[in-house]
Amino acid sequence: MKILIAPNSFKESLSSVQISKILAEELGKEKNFQSILLPLSDGGDGFLEVLEFIYGNELIKQEFPVEFSGEKFSAPVLFNISGKEVFIESAEVIGLKKLPQQKRNPLLINTFPLGKLILDLLNLKNSDSVPFFEKIIIGVGGTSTIDFGIGAVNALGVKFLDIHGNEVEPIPENFLSISDILFPLSSNHSAIQPFNHSIIKSFNSSILTCIVDVQTPLLGENSAVDLYGPQKGASKHDLEIIKKGIEKIVELLIKKNFITDSTYINGAGGGLASGLKIFFDAEIVSASNFIFEKILAEKELSDIDFLITGEGRFDIQSFEGKATGELIKKFANKEKKIFLVCGKIENDVKNLLPENVQCFQLIDLFKDEEESKLKTVEGLKSIASKIKEIILK
Numbered sequence: 001m002k003i004l005i006a007p008n009s010f011k012e013s014l015s016s017v018q019i020s021k022i023l024a025e026e027l028g029k030e031k032n033f034q035s036i037l038l039p040l041s042d043g044g045d046g047f048l049e050v051l052e053f054i055y056g057n058e059l060i061k062q063e064f065p066v067e068f069s070g071e072k073f074s075a076p077v078l079f080n081i082s083g084k085e086v087f088i089e090s091a092e093v094i095g096l097k098k099l100p101q102q103k104r105n106p107l108l109i110n111t112f113p114l115g116k117l118i119l120d121l122l123n124l125k126n127s128d129s130v131p132f133f134e135k136i137i138i139g140v141g142g143t144s145t146i147d148f149g150i151g152a153v154n155a156l157g158v159k160f161l162d163i164h165g166n167e168v169e170p171i172p173e174n175f176l177s178i179s180d181i182l183f184p185l186s187s188n189h190s191a192i193q194p195f196n197h198s199i200i201k202s203f204n205s206s207i208l209t210c211i212v213d214v215q216t217p218l219l220g221e222n223s224a225v226d227l228y229g230p231q232k233g234a235s236k237h238d239l240e241i242i243k244k245g246i247e248k249i250v251e252l253l254i255k256k257n258f259i260t261d262s263t264y265i266n267g268a269g270g271g272l273a274s275g276l277k278i279f280f281d282a283e284i285v286s287a288s289n290f291i292f293e294k295i296l297a298e299k300e301l302s303d304i305d306f307l308i309t310g311e312g313r314f315d316i317q318s319f320e321g322k323a324t325g326e327l328i329k330k331f332a333n334k335e336k337k338i339f340l341v342c343g344k345i346e347n348d349v350k351n352l353l354p355e356n357v358q359c360f361q362l363i364d365l366f367k368d369e370e371e372s373k374l375k376t377v378e379g380l381k382s383i384a385s386k387i388k389e390i391i392l393k
Contacts, residue, residue, distance in 0.1 A: 288325075
């Protein structure tokens with residue numbers, strides 16, 4: 001029997017690669033089971049780990065120096081030689097995991113370090129220091145920032161000026177002071193112009209691709225700022241300042257004909273992907289499309305008998321473009337049993353699941369959610385054992 005094991009990560013607990021291996025080890029005790037491991041990523045924490053697991057020796061890892069919120073460290077990037085691509089995980093540069101709780105304040109930090117890393121790569125493009133690449137693919141998710149990507153585009157040469165023409169440090173706290181936007185060579189909006197200098201003459205509009213985990217709009221009702229801001233350390237007062245500041249920049253962009261008042265602004269990574277798209281014509285690709293078109297397409301899955309998938313918290317947003325929800329949709333009509341293994345499954349989404357889905361929650365095995373996080377490995381082994389019994393019946 002062939003079992004596809006394709007979970008997403010459990011935030012603040014285990015990566016999707018770790019979860020896949022734990023489930024496979026337990027199921028592997030039955031000799032008639034053949035497990036195919038395909039850990040998922042929505043572009044956030046563990047994005048590079050998943051790519052390493054899937055592509056293996058096809059990838060070359062290099063470390064680049066980064067400075068974020070006063071801390072210096074190295075961030076990994078992966079080069080795919082055959083695909084002429086380089087992969088970046090935003091969470092490895094500006095992620096929540098890079099900041100202790102007391103330093104999380106999205107008013108005072110921005111995406112500049114990520115833009116600087118992109119610029120470092122572009123500086124080395126066509127040199128002997130790095131493998132040749134034509135695309136930079138950025139996993140956007142798990143960030144500690146909510147700056148609309150303004151810090152990143154600043155690192156790439158865009159300047160933000162106050163009413164007196166002085167350059168403004170582009171952190172959300174200062175956004176309301178911004179009155180003008182200045183490009184390095186031209187005020188005319190072009191994906192090529194901001195990069196059209198000596199180090200990037202080969203730049204084209206499709207060099208940047210952002211893999212996003214959510215379709216939630218950055219602003220408006222039920223915005224990404226409101227939904228994800230609190231977990232990034234923002235108070236209600238902070239959120240209002242951030243929203244008003246981003247709205248001010250959006251107004252400027254409309255005046256300069258960069259966007260229209262109806263332009264959809266994706267909220268992934270605190271608006272990082274949308275900022276790179278608006279200023280530098282980056283392509284935005286949903287994580288599920290990336291997985292299905294780039295990874296699943298290369299796998300032979302027609303003869304799969306069972307699917308095991310899951311994530312830390314499965315809720316209504318899981319069906320809004322996230323990898324786990326999209327995988328369930330993909331297998332919903334294939335008359336194959338799907339086992340959904342999660343830390344917690346919200347009640348309002350259970351009725352939306354196809355009939356061939358059987359649910360397992362870690363919180364059902366322990367006294368509370370906190371204990372389930374501490375004993376995730378134990379819980380996963382127990383669930384895998386139950387799944388094995390069900391399959392063998």
